Amino acid sequence: MSQSVIFDMDGTLFQTDKILELSLDDTFNHLRSLNKWNEAAPIDIYRSIMGIPLPKVWEALLPDHSKEEREQTDAYFLDRLVENIRRGKGALYPNAEEIFRYLKDNDYSIYIASNGLTEYLQAIVSYYNLDRWVTETFSIQQIQTLNKGDLVQSIIKKYDIKKAAVIGDRLSDINAAKDNGLIAIGCNFDFAQADELAQADYVINDLIELKEILHELKRVEV
Numbered sequence: 001m002s003q004s005v006i007f008d009m010d011g012t013l014f015q016t017d018k019i020l021e022l023s024l025d026d027t028f029n030h031l032r033s034l035n036k037w038n039e040a041a042p043i044d045i046y047r048s049i050m051g052i053p054l055p056k057v058w059e060a061l062l063p064d065h066s067k068e069e070r071e072q073t074d075a076y077f078l079d080r081l082v083e084n085i086r087r088g089k090g091a092l093y094p095n096a097e098e099i100f101r102y103l104k105d106n107d108y109s110i111y112i113a114s115n116g117l118t119e120y121l122q123a124i125v126s127y128y129n130l131d132r133w134v135t136e137t138f139s140i141q142q143i144q145t146l147n148k149g150d151l152v153q154s155i156i157k158k159y160d161i162k163k164a165a166v167i168g169d170r171l172s173d174i175n176a177a178k179d180n181g182l183i184a185i186g187c188n189f190d191f192a193q194a195d196e197l198a199q200a201d202y203v204i205n206d207l208i209e210l211k212e213i214l215h216e217l218k219r220v221e222v
Contacts, residue, residue: 003107004161005214006152006182008168009114009137011050011191012093013207014124019090020046023080030076036069050191051170053115053146054078078120085123092128093189095208100133102211109159112137113151115172135159148172149179156180163221165214171196185213 010016024041031037042061049060054077058070065073084090103110110133114121118139124130125137136155143150152166166177169187174196177184186192186200187207197203202213 004109004111004159004164005103005210006111006113006155006164006166008051008166008170008173008187009112009116009121009124011169011189012167012173012187013096013112013130015091015093015190016050017190019081019084020050022089023077023084026080027073027077031073036065047191051115051168051172053140054117056146078117081120082123085120085127088127090124090127093207095206097128099207099210100130103214104133108214109161110134111155111159113148113155113166113176114138115140115146115148117141148176152176152180152182165217167210171199174200177201183217185210 007013021041021043024043024046028037028041045061046057049057054074055070058065058074062070062073100110112121112125112130112134114137116139118141121137121139125134130137138151138155140146140148140151143154155161156164163182165183165185166173166180167185167187168174168176169189169192171193174184174186176182178199183202184200186197186203188197188203188205204210204213
């Protein structure tokens, strides 16, 4: 197997859960102050759809609001997420840095492909200094479609990747791998769902388990 891995960000590398409720509460408190919301923040709904592009998120959370109101809410939510990241409220998953060091020491190229917006992703990359290891971080904003498979395809084309593994926690990551003929490694972390993980080639409960899987994949190819 060629030395490339493509990681999802939310729920795979970054523990979004640590800032999600905080940022959603801020956002829906803001909507209440504008008299555009009068219920509890729909955190459980967001958890169930975590991993889809944000425009789709706001369609689900605010079905009765106008497109303009959703876009304004999206912008406010993004500001809160970024601010909470910069305040150190989030965290990488255990062993994320260790697995990055292992991959770089073993000549893997590391990429990130996320449905998150560019500013949000850059805040995470900057705060945790991920550019030490990551060749490039790709946002769904960089392509015309909202399809994760198309985003992964753009990475493959740019870097002429022949074989790789896509590592993520949701079906969009697994499908992105399958659609491009890559290995799908599912992460059984906070937002993962059993029926989605069942479609992955491998499932891990900790990022450190990637060492053994990638070593085995390389051994099989030799």
